Amino acid sequence: MTPHIVIAGGGVAGLTAALALHAAGFERITVVEAGRALRPAGAGLNLMPGAVRELDALGLLGALESGAALRTRELRYYHRSGGLISREPRGLGAGYRWPQLSVHRAHLQQVLGDAVRERLGPAALVPGVRVTGVEVLADGRPRLSLEHRDGGRSGRASLEADVLVGADGIRSAVRAALNPGEAGPSWNGTVVWRGVSRMPAAAVGSFMLIAGDDRQKAVVYPMTRPAGPGGPVLVNWALARPAEGVFEERLLGDWNRPADVDTFLHHYEGWEFGGVRVPEVLRAAETSHAYPMVDREPLDRWTHGRTTLIGDAAHAMYPIGSNGASQSIVDARALAHALAAHPDPAEALHAYESERRPVTTALQHANRQLGPEAVIHLAHQRAPHGFTDIHQVIPAEELAAIACRYAATGAFDPATVNLGSPYGPPYLPARAVAGPAPVA
Numbered sequence: 001m002t003p004h005i006v007i008a009g010g011g012v013a014g015l016t017a018a019l020a021l022h023a024a025g026f027e028r029i030t031v032v033e034a035g036r037a038l039r040p041a042g043a044g045l046n047l048m049p050g051a052v053r054e055l056d057a058l059g060l061l062g063a064l065e066s067g068a069a070l071r072t073r074e075l076r077y078y079h080r081s082g083g084l085i086s087r088e089p090r091g092l093g094a095g096y097r098w099p100q101l102s103v104h105r106a107h108l109q110q111v112l113g114d115a116v117r118e119r120l121g122p123a124a125l126v127p128g129v130r131v132t133g134v135e136v137l138a139d140g141r142p143r144l145s146l147e148h149r150d151g152g153r154s155g156r157a158s159l160e161a162d163v164l165v166g167a168d169g170i171r172s173a174v175r176a177a178l179n180p181g182e183a184g185p186s187w188n189g190t191v192v193w194r195g196v197s198r199m200p201a202a203a204v205g206s207f208m209l210i211a212g213d214d215r216q217k218a219v220v221y222p223m224t225r226p227a228g229p230g231g232p233v234l235v236n237w238a239l240a241r242p243a244e245g246v247f248e249e250r251l252l253g254d255w256n257r258p259a260d261v262d263t264f265l266h267h268y269e270g271w272e273f274g275g276v277r278v279p280e281v282l283r284a285a286e287t288s289h290a291y292p293m294v295d296r297e298p299l300d301r302w303t304h305g306r307t308t309l310i311g312d313a314a315h316a317m318y319p320i321g322s323n324g325a326s327q328s329i330v331d332a333r334a335l336a337h338a339l340a341a342h343p344d345p346a347e348a349l350h351a352y353e354s355e356r357r358p359v360t361t362a363l364q365h366a367n368r369q370l371g372p373e374a375v376i377h378l379a380h381q382r383a384p385h386g387f388t389d390i391h392q393v394i395p396a397e398e399l400a401a402i403a404c405r406y407a408a409t410g411a412f413d414p415a416t417v418n419l420g421s422p423y424g425p426p427y428l429p430a431r432a433v434a435g436p437a438p439v440a
Contacts, residue, residue: 003162013311013328014167015112020336025428042105044236046322078211081386140305172313195288216241259290
């Protein structure tokens with residue numbers, strides 16, 4: 001009998017882990033989600049080619065691209081004065097074998113959730129169940145404390161699993177149980193506003209833009225193709241600048257706090273880049289949220305016995321370089337591969353951590369130094385009032401080196417990604433499907 005693997009968290013990391021484990025031959029997989037239903041939320045995100053490679057290996061690329069997703073073909077950096085700092089081809093245009101995708105988080109999560117229900121069965125997803133504590137038993141197995149929520153009622157139970165995967169986000173209860181006394185998310189004093197707008201395609205261009213100075217920034221990109229000539233597209237936007245107040249500690253890591261566009265739009269009046277007028281994008285907003293820019297301090301270890309962490313629970317990082325969801329997807333595939341390759345689950349989890357923790361820790365530190373977006377600060381420091389020729393401010397070799405250094409940090413440069421996924425066989429022998437064990 002294959003082990004019973006419990007995944008805490010039904011977001012991108014948890015659902016991808018369930019699919020990856022199933023593809024590797026595991027049968028008894030249960031995803032518990034604190035929400036009473038798997039309700040996709042959030043705004044847009046970019047999936048890097050390395051993550052798209054792993055989703056393609058799981059047979060999901062077609063479903064992603066047939067719906068609300070767009071291949072990102074170009075990234076442009078601008079100084080707030082309007083000067084173009086750099087333009088970079090992305091995805092296939094940059095020599096990758098897989099595209100980079102701009103996609104609404106809700107669409108990605110819907111594709112993942114539908115695939116889990118279809119491949120593992122609807123019983124594999126258990127909403128309304130929160131992991132509130134973890135005890136590592138003498139043999140390394142985890143004993144989970146669970147809180148059930150059913151409408152207005154709630155109850156408590158415990159469950160012993162063979163393996164526990166903490167995929168429960170930046171405020172992970174699994175992480176907290178393994179690291180009692182650890183401080184919560186760290187705030188850098190910046191507020192981020194994020195939202196989605198629906199606009200004519202001609203008003204937002206066909207590229208992703210990141211613009212600003214040493215104080216504030218705007219990110220804008222389309223996520224869908226127009227349904228017909230002159231039709232609208234969904235546009236993702238994210239704005240960042242120093243906060244004018246203080247966020248309560250409980251709001252650190254809360255991505256769903258609504259915000260009124262009129263309270264911050266004035267900071268971006270006059271911002272126009274490559275024909276994209278940022279104020280017009282904001283005025284067309286269908287959704288808008290505010291949150292403090294936070295991450296978590298890197299951990300010295302993720303694994304305790306047969307329990308480990310993936311995604312934001314393991315390595316929440318600043319939203320820079322399109323690496324949050326992308327690294328979560330790679331985590332999930334690496335974890336499944338390690339569990340299939342090592343008969344001892346504890347040994348497997350340590351092998352997974354040994355591969356993934358150094359990479360993601362380096363990215364956490366790189367994002368605190370602004371990652372590839374450092375070119376905007378550099379341009380502003382050297383030419384605060386703008387420029388005519390960026391190469392008189394930052395030589396082309398220096399610009400290229402910044403981008404290449406960041407890609408090398410996360411091993412998502414074209415040469416490495418194009419080697420193909422390292423997370424194929426070994427797989428477990430095929431067995432009759434035996435559904436997940438019940439959550440009592």
